[in-house]
Amino acid sequence: MTAMKPLPRLGWLLLLLSPLAPLAAGLPVVDVYKSPSCGCCNDWIKHLQANGFQVRAHNTDDVVSHKYRLGVPPGYGSCHTAEVGGYLVEGHVPAREIKRLLKEKPKARGLTVPGMPIGSPGMEQGARRDPYEVLLVLPDGSTRTYARY
Numbered sequence: 001m002t003a004m005k006p007l008p009r010l011g012w013l014l015l016l017l018s019p020l021a022p023l024a025a026g027l028p029v030v031d032v033y034k035s036p037s038c039g040c041c042n043d044w045i046k047h048l049q050a051n052g053f054q055v056r057a058h059n060t061d062d063v064v065s066h067k068y069r070l071g072v073p074p075g076y077g078s079c080h081t082a083e084v085g086g087y088l089v090e091g092h093v094p095a096r097e098i099k100r101l102l103k104e105k106p107k108a109r110g111l112t113v114p115g116m117p118i119g120s121p122g123m124e125q126g127a128r129r130d131p132y133e134v135l136l137v138l139p140d141g142s143t144r145t146y147a148r149y
């Protein structure tokens with residue numbers, strides 16, 4: 001039996017900290033509600049994970065009830081509904097806007113990208129990019145432009 005070489009101090013530190021790394025980065029877990037058959041929803045989840053988010057995916061045939069619960073305004077919905085840090089995130093919202101939301105903490109219900117614009121994260125189709133807006137949903141259910149892509 002060979003004696004295990006002790007890990008250098010930094011190695012131990014990383015080992016101890018690694019399960020807490022997402023907390024250390026200040027990124028809360030994202031709960032995503034989606035239909036089990038939704039492919040673009042999974043691609044959006046991969047986009048979030050690639051950007052450092054931990055995701056809990058919930059397959060459900062009743063995504064709509066979560067839209068009501070979280071306050072997605074009628075007509076501003078998309079394929080999946082998510083919840084992070086007390087905010088709603090509807091549709092193919094880019095991870096950087098979610099990070100900005102969590103940092104700026106506006107008084108709002110959250111963000112939505114209505115519909116499913118081609119070229120948004122999880123909706124890539126070659127080089128095609130439809131222009132779209134990320135909307136901030138205010139407490140009264142009205143919206144204003146948060147970002148343009």
Ligand SMILES: [Cu+2]
Nearest residue numbers: 040041079116
């Ligand atoms: Cu989609």
